[in-house]
Amino acid sequence: MRLHAVEHGHRLPQRLKLMLIRLVSRRRVPDVVKTLFYRPEFFGGPMCDWTQAVMRGPSPWSVGERELFAAFTSRLNQCLF
Amino acid sequence: MDGRTGRYAAFTKRLLDSVLATSGHTSRELRRAVLARARPSSPLSGTESGTGGEDIAPDLAAYVDKVALHAYKVTDEDLAALKRAGNSDDVLFEATVSAALGAALGRLERGLSALRGEASPPDPLSKVGPHPLTPSPSGRGGTQE
Numbered sequence: 001m002r003l004h005a006v007e008h009g010h011r012l013p014q015r016l017k018l019m020l021i022r023l024v025s026r027r028r029v030p031d032v033v034k035t036l037f038y039r040p041e042f043f044g045g046p047m048c049d050w051t052q053a054v055m056r057g058p059s060p061w062s063v064g065e066r067e068l069f070a071a072f073t074s075r076l077n078q079c080l081f
Numbered sequence: 082m083d084g085r086t087g088r089y090a091a092f093t094k095r096l097l098d099s100v101l102a103t104s105g106h107t108s109r110e111l112r113r114a115v116l117a118r119a120r121p122s123s124p125l126s127g128t129e130s131g132t133g134g135e136d137i138a139p140d141l142a143a144y145v146d147k148v149a150l151h152a153y154k155v156t157d158e159d160l161a162a163l164k165r166a167g168n169s170d171d172v173l174f175e176a177t178v179s180a181a182l183g184a185a186l187g188r189l190e191r192g193l194s195a196l197r198g199e200a201s202p203p204d205p206l207s208k209v210g211p212h213p214l215t216p217s218p219s220g221r222g223g224t225q226e
Contacts, residue, residue: 002160005170039171043178046099050092078153 001031006038014040093186100182106171111137112179118142119149119183121191140166141176148177149184 001007010018014037021029036044055066074081101112114137137145144163147155163173 002155002157003170003174006174009170038174042099042103042105042175043096046092046096050089050096053089053092078151 001034006031006035010034010037014038096182097186100175100178105175106169107175112175115141115145115176115179116183116186118145119180120187138166141168145176145180148180149187152181 018029018034018037021033036048038044040048055070056063059066061069071081101109101116105112118137140163144155144159147159160173164170168176
């Protein structure tokens with residue numbers, strides 16, 4: 001993570017959640033999660049709500065198809081999904 | 082008028098409101114200018130790009146273009162240089178989010194307009210260089226009809 005604040009600067013509620021994720025998954029928390037948890041009122045909160053609606057909400061596309069779209073788009077963007 | 086992206090308009094509007102209208106470490110005008118710069122004009126957003134907001138410093142503008150067009154090319158040194166120039170982590174976080182959101186909305190709008198069969202609008206950032214995903218107009222050898 002290139003921004004120290006986004007790596008280590010989370011407020012207490014988000015820091016506790018990150019600790020829990022680390023404990024349960026027993027691996028490093030992905031950077032995208034740290035980004036979404038950093039100042040969530042600015043970006044992560046509304047972004048997660050949007051993502052949830054698009055990826056899991058009512059849709060003519062199945063969840064699997066939508067995940068495939070996302071993976072394919074990330075691939076085209078040369079971004080690890 | 083920012084939220085016309087199909088059935089998820091309310092979610093789009095909420096995200097835009099929080100990124101552009103909340104108080105932060107950068108001015109709202111700067112975030113608007115960054116988002117507009119990263120968002121290619123489209124029939125949906127064409128009237129919004131002229132926000133008349135504040136200028137973006139050249140080094141930050143170059144970074145915004147990089148995030149918008151090929152984020153995978155951003156390097157540690159890009160961020161280190163911006164920090165040395167006096168930008169805090171929070172300033173860079175807000176600029177990055179604004180740039181990424183602008184680029185994402187631009188692509189979403191262009192995709193939706195393509196689905197509606199509308200002509201593709203010119204890309205104001207094309208002067209920076211072709212987007213890696215933009216097909217070459219001449220096509221690739223042997224694949225043309």
